[in-house]
Amino acid sequence: MNANDTTRMSGGSMALSRRQFIEELAAIGGTSLAMAGMEALGFGFTSAQAAPPTLAGRGKGVKVVILGAGLAGMTAAYELGKAGYDCQVLEARDFAGGRCQTARRGFKHTDLVGNTQVCDFDEGLYINHGPWRVPYHHRSTLHYIKQFGVPVEVFVNDNDASYVYFEKGNGPLAGKPVRKGMIAADARGYAAEMLAKCAGKGDLDAGLSPEDKEKFIAYLVTDGRLSMKDLGYHGTDGRGYDVHPGAGVDPGPGKPSTPFAFKDVLDSNAWQVLSSVTEYDQQRTMFQPVGGMDQIAKGFVRNLGPVIRYSCEVQKIAQDDRGVEVFYKSANGQGASIKADYCLCTIPLSVLKSIDLAVSDRFKQAMAGVSYAMVNKIGLQMKRRFWEEDHFIYGGHVYNDIRGIGSITFPSTGWMGQKGVILGYYAFGTDAARVSGLKPAERAKFAVQAGQKIFPEYAENFETAFSFSWHLAQYNKGGWADWSQEGRQTAYPILCEPDGRLYLAGEHLSYMPGWQAGAIESAWQQIGKIHARVNAA
């Protein structure tokens, strides 16, 4: 029995709600007791992600300087602030959020190689060029969404009606847009047919009893949409109709679609997009803040008070037994410094490694033990929502094998409106290299040419683009920490612990790289450690 499913264990008589119970535990014993409590009750969310640590005890007046007003930094400032700590946040940019950004009309970005773009989307349109979706199981991100009353809407992350496009496949389906649901129906249908026929002939050595075998075949008929008569796969209504059912006698019942040949499905490579269930990070249901991901950052800012100093570039972090001192270049170009009892640094390691840092060699070596991912995104403003109007695709991705494109994604907002912003590419790793060297206009051209292979309406509807390469962003130098297995074993545990009075936090110190939840939960852990130390002192 899986812990995720023992939900009835606690019975209906429990007077406290589970949430209250967890909160009580957290209040008494901090996160770890709450975690143990959750585990004991079989709630299945046995991680720090359920709630921030309750910082009971002493904290008032203890000074913490926080470097970076991304979600990790603002989480720390918010929770420590509530517990009475005296926090100051230094932020290099002139706005808060870190990677939690949204590009809309007027948003300006100059990258490390000198490309300057000012977003000129129509009012109301935007692209989330950083994080863009919140899976239902990222409790920590949802915690602040709820806490700050950020309105959210569903992000459509799985759409069987969307196309897959594999140009490097073979056969008649290669290089053609094919609806994902058709591939799913046909691949699974034919496989189920083969297996049902095998089982029927007794060719399986799976040790199934005759009764089990009967149930097994019933399962295959159900899941594979097989004919009860011949256990054959002959298509299914779920893959769509050539003529949809309608009124009267014409179209009346409509005209069912014809399955692809199995060999064509195999040759197409399009089956590569199928998965028995969606992957952990890609689960339904997902959310996005209404109006752009930066609404989460703005929620923090609204609730933080004036603790963030903007346009402050950290240049040096010094520390001794009694405290830390952070030297920075302030908004007016002048040098300045700030002293504190502790420093929580959320600056990405890719940037931090160039800052003068008073830490042990061991810590410095660990910092060098991780590379950062190249990540490209581009938003393409389209004159008309042709994907909805002409192709009946509402949200979701076009998975494809076009080099440098990764996936193409339709907006999960503004349904049935006039214009929309498509995510024209979302490519990372080596796949990203070829695009980020291009000038912004060339990137847009590249994205539009790729989309045109799939949608004949792409180029004629394209109006304007905004692109972002995270490895070319001055204060990020990468999309997220790309840990190797070796790095996770050697460097990672070192960086999770403080060096003197310096604590690190951010998505790079989590097993949710690139996710906002990783940043938040890392901050929760590290402020828990600071608080324990303050109270032990």
Place this chain on the structure above:
Amino acid sequence: MNANDTTRMSGGSMALSRRQFIEELAAIGGTSLAMAGMEALGFGFTSAQAAPPTLAGRGKGVKVVILGAGLAGMTAAYELGKAGYDCQVLEARDFAGGRCQTARRGFKHTDLVGNTQVCDFDEGLYINHGPWRVPYHHRSTLHYIKQFGVPVEVFVNDNDASYVYFEKGNGPLAGKPVRKGMIAADARGYAAEMLAKCAGKGDLDAGLSPEDKEKFIAYLVTDGRLSMKDLGYHGTDGRGYDVHPGAGVDPGPGKPSTPFAFKDVLDSNAWQVLSSVTEYDQQRTMFQPVGGMDQIAKGFVRNLGPVIRYSCEVQKIAQDDRGVEVFYKSANGQGASIKADYCLCTIPLSVLKSIDLAVSDRFKQAMAGVSYAMVNKIGLQMKRRFWEEDHFIYGGHVYNDIRGIGSITFPSTGWMGQKGVILGYYAFGTDAARVSGLKPAERAKFAVQAGQKIFPEYAENFETAFSFSWHLAQYNKGGWADWSQEGRQTAYPILCEPDGRLYLAGEHLSYMPGWQAGAIESAWQQIGKIHARVNAA
């Protein structure tokens, strides 16, 4: 090659957008030419559903009396009205919408057996006790949503994180809530393993070449999440974690979940909810109007002008060669009548058959050839969104085998708010019989007791209910037309054609029974016929 997927056929050089092109065709030659054009271009939506007929030609001043201000009736009034027809709509209720209703605070309903309920949900909460979702491929419903600017949001119709609950199964999973994604992962994983091993040993007679076989095994590994090493299924991240990945080293990578035993999955019956792709009517993505389904009805009313006469019960429909006369009891209880050139009657056949009707015996017999579905729904207002807070279920259904419950569904609105209204049962056919005989309070008790089997928080959070039985609604006497195959062949075609000057329309004259799209498209067809007759005359 399937018509749905030949989207590139028309090439990028087409100057007109597809939608424009279809509209041009419709303008020139009406719906049928538009349909032929769509088919020729391989657009895959070859039904009347793309757009209303363009009623070019004569129509001005022709009188049409429309019976019923449901979506069929209002569609007809709106389109005929735009073309200059003189329409009057008689509606038995004191509000428009027909089955397109939403129960919110103050909504009153008295059923045929004398139960009166006044909905007392908190302000802002509601239940759509009639139609409640709009699949992405219901172009006709979306047409008016767009036309009238009705804001919509995503309706979550498929949620792997939701539970399935089969109490009549066997083994350790029977009578336990189990997440759907776990069943999907395990059933498909084990099946893929068996098939991959069969294929590896050459036990398949599917005529696969060695190269095909290799691809086939690669597909099974991908879709079934098998180990590359031994082609075995050992679980997958997609089915969830016992301890979710998080920050630092604890929980760090988390603790993967352990698959159920295959025999337990088979014994549970829970695999009955799996389908290679979702069924045609149940596809992702779906929509719902923000604030309740009746926003669509209100959109029509806003755009119709004062053509609806409310609280008018039709008692008799007379006709001769020159026109029709409809006799009704008006709001003040007095008898009245209205004369017109044509009558479009959208009254459900279950009700119409008791009305004095001047039609042929053949037509009357056809009307008797269909039964109407018993359909029950109940909304349960819950104090706290425990399904989100404690179970991490955001929208979707709990499929189950509890008699009389059908499915339980969580609201796809008000995410992460305080309260919410659960659809406590949605049962039809024989499954509905046992509940509709109960008094409203007993129905609520029945629904809460059933839900309590799955969620220990159900009863303690229940506040108030609103239930509706469509077969007990005076002006409906059933949820939808439940055509038999024989009825479709004999009675249905007769009713699709006029009897004299009387035309019928509604979901009952479509192959989309119970769907709003069926009502709208039926109206489109019938007004097209009236218009053709007027212009031929």
